[in-house]
Amino acid sequence: MCPHGRAKPSASVEGFALIDVLVGLALVGVISSLMIVFLGQARTMMRIEKTTQMQMEVDAALRFLETAISGAEPLPLSKSSPENVVYFSGDSARIEFNGIQAIGFRSSALREIAISLGTDGSDGQVGNALAIVQKPRRGSETGKSVDSEPVRLIAGVTAVKFEYLDGSAGAKSWSANWTAQRGLPSAVRFTISVARDGATYSSQGFVRLALANTPAPR
Template structure:
């Protein structure tokens, strides 16, 4: 009987240790998955921003032609986006914090067709959730037009794209904070439009 009790005690202690290790492994796996999700959102933004096109935004006017509009928590530009299987189209893209849910703000991408007809009204302003639980996002814009590299919190230069955009995303999930930094060098930043006479 004593041997049986000893065996039960040993098995119980081993089970407690095993369950504790299993819980720790599950927490590590969940944290790794969450960090991978934040990193994936960051890589997606890097790719989208780096392919910004030097085309006027819809809010431009003949006297104020803007290719990219940027603030610390919002960026707007024109780019090529996938719209289906092996198909893409030119869209005006806005990235910002959208509605708030129970875990924080939702980072959303709003895509608006550059050209459209009355039949394509349903395609306008397509909002896509990129990641939820975002507590902060911050964009910065690199201006190299003066020969020096200057980072700024906003961008509204006429007929120019910034040389690069860097950003950080912070997300809170289950009491833990995950963050990711991104850096997008704009492929067409050196393309200058000819001044109109």
């Protein structure tokens, strides 16, 4: 106690108050650092998830195309004529053939199928859309088909490339076009590239045609 009867301030009380402030600041710094790390990891996981989902969408479109093309039938397309009977038509960006397609539960029908790349202005997507048109056929007569609206398989397509393999007569080279009369290619391979949110996703497909005359090597 001081000479005038007043208590001397305790140094220990002031020291504890300063320590409390320093500990609080340290905790705030640690929590802030952990939050920054957590948010960074969360953003990374979201990017990975989005990339995975987009790649799965591209792969799903390719699997659908592989299944559809593998069932191509050796039947005349509607654009055939008696002098030019075409079972299968294709170039680097478009493919046409006849095939049996599911149209409901345990139900299927013959369809003339066209798959092509066209301008896409929906959903604000950049690039084109890969679309499929399935036209009902009345029997196997040429020149008889019904128009059908295109169904978009995948949007934002920046590039698509179909190639065809002729397995007849020992030919083993890939071609960018298929115009042979009364014949199916032994195999078709294709590549699709899609742009989304500044990233590009690509996938390659390959299919052997079950009803082609000669099996094709990959």
